[in-house]
Amino acid sequence: MSVEDTNGGESAHVFADATQAAGTGEALITIENMDKFFGDFQALKDINLTVGLQEVVVVIGPSGSGKSTLIRCVNRLEKHDAGTITVDGVELSDDIKNIQEVRRETGMVFQSFNLFPHLTILENITLAPREVRHVPKAEAEAHAMELLERVKIPEQVNKYPGQLSGGQQQRVAIARALAMRPKVMLFDEPTSALDPEMINEVLESMLELAREGMTMVVVTHEMGFAREVADRVVFMADGEIVEVGTPEHFFTNPQEERTKAFLSQIL
Amino acid sequence: MTDLINDLPLPIDDETRRPVTKKLTAGEWVKENLFATKTSGVFTVLFALIFIQLFVFNITDALLQGEYKLGVVTNWLVNNEYEILRVNLRLWMVGRFPKEEVWRPVGAAWALCFTFSLTGGAMFESSRRQAIEAGTEPPESTPRDMLRRAWPMLALVGLVLILTQTIIPWVNAGVALGLLVAGRWIGQHLPEFVRSWAWWFPLVGLCSAIIMMQANSFLPLLATFVGLAVALVPKLLGPERPRLFRWAAMAGAMVASFLLASMLSGPLNDLVGDPGVGWDKWGGMMVNLLVAISGIVIAFPLGILLALGRRGSRTAPASNQTTIIGVICAVIGAIAFVVIFGTGTMVKPLGLIEFPFAAVGGAVIGGALGAALSLSRQSTTPLFWGLSVTFIEFIRGVPLITLLFFGDSMLLFFFPKGFDAPSQVTRAMIVVTAFSAAYIAEIVRGGLQAVDKGQIEAAQAVGLPFGKVQRLIVLPQALRAVIPAMVGQFISLWKDTSLLGFISLTEILKVSRAANSQPDFQGRGLQDLTFMFVALIFWVVSYTMSRESQRLEKKLRGAER
Numbered sequence: 069m070s071v072e073d074t075n076g077g078e079s080a081h082v083f084a085d086a087t088q089a090a091g092t093g094e095a096l097i098t099i100e101n102m103d104k105f106f107g108d109f110q111a112l113k114d115i116n117l118t119v120g121l122q123e124v125v126v127v128i129g130p131s132g133s134g135k136s137t138l139i140r141c142v143n144r145l146e147k148h149d150a151g152t153i154t155v156d157g158v159e160l161s162d163d164i165k166n167i168q169e170v171r172r173e174t175g176m177v178f179q180s181f182n183l184f185p186h187l188t189i190l191e192n193i194t195l196a197p198r199e200v201r202h203v204p205k206a207e208a209e210a211h212a213m214e215l216l217e218r219v220k221i222p223e224q225v226n227k228y229p230g231q232l233s234g235g236q237q238q239r240v241a242i243a244r245a246l247a248m249r250p251k252v253m254l255f256d257e258p259t260s261a262l263d264p265e266m267i268n269e270v271l272e273s274m275l276e277l278a279r280e281g282m283t284m285v286v287v288t289h290e291m292g293f294a295r296e297v298a299d300r301v302v303f304m305a306d307g308e309i310v311e312v313g314t315p316e317h318f319f320t321n322p323q324e325e326r327t328k329a330f331l332s333q334i335l
Numbered sequence: 336m337t338d339l340i341n342d343l344p345l346p347i348d349d350e351t352r353r354p355v356t357k358k359l360t361a362g363e364w365v366k367e368n369l370f371a372t373k374t375s376g377v378f379t380v381l382f383a384l385i386f387i388q389l390f391v392f393n394i395t396d397a398l399l400q401g402e403y404k405l406g407v408v409t410n411w412l413v414n415n416e417y418e419i420l421r422v423n424l425r426l427w428m429v430g431r432f433p434k435e436e437v438w439r440p441v442g443a444a445w446a447l448c449f450t451f452s453l454t455g456g457a458m459f460e461s462s463r464r465q466a467i468e469a470g471t472e473p474p475e476s477t478p479r480d481m482l483r484r485a486w487p488m489l490a491l492v493g494l495v496l497i498l499t500q501t502i503i504p505w506v507n508a509g510v511a512l513g514l515l516v517a518g519r520w521i522g523q524h525l526p527e528f529v530r531s532w533a534w535w536f537p538l539v540g541l542c543s544a545i546i547m548m549q550a551n552s553f554l555p556l557l558a559t560f561v562g563l564a565v566a567l568v569p570k571l572l573g574p575e576r577p578r579l580f581r582w583a584a585m586a587g588a589m590v591a592s593f594l595l596a597s598m599l600s601g602p603l604n605d606l607v608g609d610p611g612v613g614w615d616k617w618g619g620m621m622v623n624l625l626v627a628i629s630g631i632v633i634a635f636p637l638g639i640l641l642a643l644g645r646r647g648s649r650t651a652p653a654s655n656q657t658t659i660i661g662v663i664c665a666v667i668g669a670i671a672f673v674v675i676f677g678t679g680t681m682v683k684p685l686g687l688i689e690f691p692f693a694a695v696g697g698a699v700i701g702g703a704l705g706a707a708l709s710l711s712r713q714s715t716t717p718l719f720w721g722l723s724v725t726f727i728e729f730i731r732g733v734p735l736i737t738l739l740f741f742g743d744s745m746l747l748f749f750f751p752k753g754f755d756a757p758s759q760v761t762r763a764m765i766v767v768t769a770f771s772a773a774y775i776a777e778i779v780r781g782g783l784q785a786v787d788k789g790q791i792e793a794a795q796a797v798g799l800p801f802g803k804v805q806r807l808i809v810l811p812q813a814l815r816a817v818i819p820a821m822v823g824q825f826i827s828l829w830k831d832t833s834l835l836g837f838i839s840l841t842e843i844l845k846v847s848r849a850a851n852s853q854p855d856f857q858g859r860g861l862q863d864l865t866f867m868f869v870a871l872i873f874w875v876v877s878y879t880m881s882r883e884s885q886r887l888e889k890k891l892r893g894a895e896r
Contacts, residue, residue, distance in 0.1 A: 143796055145792050145795065145796065164800075164801075171795060171797070171798040172798040176797075178793060182787070182789040182790060182792065184793070184808055185812065186812055188469075195797070195799075195807065196797035196798055199803050199807065200797070200798040200799060226469035226471065241793075244797065245797065247797075248797055
């Protein structure tokens with residue numbers, strides 16, 4: 069058993085069967101004893117987490133608990149201060165080569181979409197494959213169309229981001245991240261900035277992605293999504309991983325007081 | 336559509352439930368727009384009187400002096416002595432440029448007209464086809480549109496032509512116009528493969544223009560140009576080659592091109608045997624244009640680099656990716672050197688081969704800068720930052736006229752002894768370019784700050800390296816945001832060229848003062864006419880720039896919506 073949920077905090081609780089990560093059992097992301105500071109403020113404390121290949125991990129917790137910071141550390145949008153982060157065998161360090169290598173293998177979807185407003189949808193999607201992987205134009209465009217079909221908005225291909233609704237933009241953002249054929253997708257509260265009626269279309273795209281076997285780390289407040297799709301749920305508070313478990317155990321039988329308090333507030 | 340001028344309730348078309356535009360009769364229009372309220376009626380009458388006084392009939396003179404004259408402006412225009420413009424027209428246009436050499440600037444202008452309109456046509460056609468392919472509305476460009484864009488320029492050219500005494504300027508202008516139209520047409524009908532390279536045509540035009548002005552700048556230009564072309568070699572070699580190989584190929588080819596140019600320099604120089612006209616002989620509107628254009632074209636990339644340098648201090652991860660900036664620096668350095676020292680002192684190191692100094696200087700300086708930057712890790716980024724800040728703050732803290740005096744008198748001390756010092760015009764160009772670069776840098780920095788941090792993160796997250804993040808994501812958005820400020824800077828720079836008269840260059844304002852002190856015209860009170868003429872020239876160019884920038888803004892906004 070190579071995948072192991074270790075959470076260093078003594079107070080943290082691990083369900084017996086939660087250590088058995090879903091997916092193929094091969095570790096894709098390994099975070100060990102990771103700390104992160106913003107100035108004097110410690111945003112993440114001694115984080116230990118392993119994400120297996122083809123596993124879907126949902127990270128939940130109150131705002132300010134460090135969920136976003138955690139996944140932003142995975143592709144080095146934030147620099148961690150101690151411990152190690154290894155993605156697909158590459159350890160993140162100051163070496164820009166390693167950072168680029170990790171970023172090529174990780175797709176990220178942001179809360180505020182962050183599509184490039186001066187490029188068309190097609191250009192948004194084909195930019196990175198062409199500029200980073202040097203995929204020929206025709207091939208990149210064919211792949212982009214395929215991805216747009218998958219997120220069900222092929223007709224928007226020649227428009228600009230500003231002409232699309234929030235839900236459509238977020239689906240384009242998913243397609244853009246997928247265009248690099250990443251091994252893992254990171255979602256940073258992908259539905260938080262959306263109008264309620266658009267949340268489902270994005271969640272559906274994510275659900276489909278999970279079914280296809282994509283490894284995913286999702287920071288979200290969508291408990292329904294967590295319950296349905298997650299292999300494991302990670303609960304964070306005050307920069308620590310408080311509890312890790314399968315959705316079933318997590319929602320029906322939480323062990324930690326902080327988890328119970330949080331769940332009672334939102335459910 | 337709705338008629339926003341009227342607050343009246345609009346009749347509704349029952350079929351479509353849309354407001355219908357009401358047709359107004361002339362009387363109704365006048366009442367609603369000119370005499371809607373008492374106040375507006377008073378202003379209408381007041382403005383009508385002022386208009387009449389200025390353009391139709393001099394009311395005050397009629398009332399006070401009992402003299403019946405045309406309106407003030409009309410009268411001034413009709414009863415003026417245009418002889419002073421006629422006689423000095425050449426001075427205004429080309430200064431003391433030798434008469435028998437005027438074919439050079441004319442030819443240069445032709446080359447630029449043709450190549451620029453060629454590119455304009457090709458780019459227009461490309462965007463039209465793209466729009467059709469994408470199923471969006473294709474852009475339109477009718478001769479009427481072109482006329483609307485170019486009328487101030489055309490009017491100025493027309494005025495100048497009317498003032499000339501010979502037929503030759505008419506022919507020159509006719510050929511230029513013909514080339515413009517032909518270039519546009521040919522550009523639109525080029526095969527697609529050629530069209531995709533259209534960006535390079537103006538460079539060809541520029542090079543031929545420079546060569547026409549001074550044939551012996553051919554060699555350094557060739558070196559730079561070949562170097563630039565070779566920069567495309569890695570692209571042609573295909574993406575599957577390792578990066579190192581591509582950079583090596585590029586560097587090798589550039590060095591080879593410099594060597595080639597250097598070796599050919601001796602024989603070719605003899606062959607050409609045409610020294611051309613030094614820039615020190617430039618004058619009139621040519622010198623205003625030359626300095627302003629260098630202050631825009633050369634200063635623009637320089638300003639961007641300065642802005643990136645100033646900002647790069649803490650945000651940019653220094654890395655191998657800075658190579659891109661390094662190479663840009665090298666190319667700009669080489670071009671700048673060729674432009675500045677184009678006439679070229681020749682050097683013969685170790686008595687072997689004769690090198691044009693410009694090619695060597697450009698290669699050495701550009702290469703050193705590029706190497707320094709490409710090797711730059713964390714340690715050199717603050718260096719670049721410090722240099723940028725120092726440069727910007729020094730230049731911005733000193734008035735342009737002071738810098739011009741500095742360039743005129745002191746810049747010479749910085750050049751080694753026995754060295755062909757750059758001409759006065761060149762020195763003015765250096766100063767104005769530096770001045771402009773500092774201001775552009777601050778404008779660009781403002782634009783860089785306006786770009787959302789999420790854009791950079793998104794670009795990094797998809798794996799784009801630092802250079803490409805800046806070039807493909809940040810700069811396009813930053814520059815787009817600062818078009819108005821940037822064009823404002825360009826316009827003010829264009830008008831600042833009138834300061835060149837203070838360092839005894841014969842720019843157009845200086846010419847009008849000189850004309851008024853000629854024996855024929857001295858003391859005849861013709862200053863107003865000459866200054867109006869100069870003002871007209873400044874205005875036409877400024878207004879055209881302003882209009883074109885608005886067009887560009889609208890076009891880009893249309894794309895993003």
